[in-house]
Amino acid sequence: MNAKAEPVAVLGAGSWGTALATLLARKGHAVTLWGRDEAIAAAIDGRHENPRYLPGIALPENLRATTDLAAALKDAAWVLVATPSHAFAETLRKLSPLRPPRAGVAWATKGFETGSGRFLHEVAEEILGPTVPLAVVTGPSFAKEVAQGLPTALTVHSDDAGFAQVVAGAMHGPAFRAYTGDDMKGAELGGAMKNVLAVATGVADGMQLGLNARAGLVTRGLNEMLRLAAAIGAKPETLMGLAGLGDLVLTCTGDLSRNRRLGLALGKGRSIDEAVREIGQVVESIQTADEVMRQAEKNGIDLPISRAVQQVLHGDLTPVDGLGQLLAREQKAEYPKTLFS
């Protein structure tokens, strides 16, 4: 089904904001991409390229870019936020007074609020108020591949089924499948946790521990997602789907992942600072590891892989000691009885 072409504002002109704006513009929507960097906005508008975040990829000529937030939001039917988690609340505070009255707000940000560990939908509700339609856009989707038009599936979760359909319908087809769901908590949890778990598989691969180790970490990582999901009242199927398992597999195994690449560098003995500098883009796991563990502690859940990643990222544990700590854990049942009952 082809959704009605509508004006959309995309906030954040990094790799993901630019790729999603490109997808929507190619579908015929009047997209305005807002970013804070004049040179990047001018390059997107003038030569149809984002030279910093998606170099060499031709962007659609109907995609407009600006550094003027009010102008980007003026006629928007709905808004898609794609700034990193550390800038999420700040972006919503700027957007709130400028939002057209009926415009719902979706976000493709992955992570929790930095410093508090709050879910992003809780932050959005607080800043925008209880009546604004909200949606989470998530799933296995590297920006570069979406911008290149390669087939991709993702999912849009909202408490407002109509708004989820507006957002998914705007993105769906012909090489892009957008599903819908109603579990914002589970969708946000999966997108945040997979970034932390990707560091673990990256470390193992960087240490050349083999394919068995990688599969073990992915599977036990999924187990960590499912146990925390159960504790916070998220739906297990959300974590078994695109928002959880799908993105976990992509990020743990795909070398386009910045979180995996951080892990690979650490596993090869490089420093975090050096690796982050070289990656040159957002690496969400650095903040998210602390926030995942804050959620785990709040809910009384033990997450050994995520904890080891947090300790390695803080420099409290070497990758070798982290691995030793995981392997030395007591033998136990694969699933607690309560997980799926």
Ligand SMILES: NC(=O)C1=CN([C@@H]2O[C@H](COP(=O)(O)OP(=O)(O)OC[C@H]3O[C@@H](n4cnc5c(N)ncnc54)[C@H](OP(=O)(O)O)[C@@H]3O)[C@@H](O)[C@H]2O)C=CC1
């Ligand atoms: N890239 C991907 O494949 C995917 C990314 N995501 C998620 O999307 C979010 C954004 O990541 P991504 O686009 O990849 O990151 P990038 O590093 O590619 O770009 C980050 C963008 O955010 C901007 N930014 C940073 N701080 C602020 C701020 N305070 N106010 C306004 N803009 C700001 C940067 O602007 P400047 O250049 O001026 O610093 C830049 O445009 C993350 O949560 C990520 O996990 C989700 C799915 C896929």
Ligand SMILES: O=C(CO)COP(=O)(O)O
């Ligand atoms: O979220 C992503 C793919 O779904 C992008 O992952 P990275 O942030 O690790 O590059």
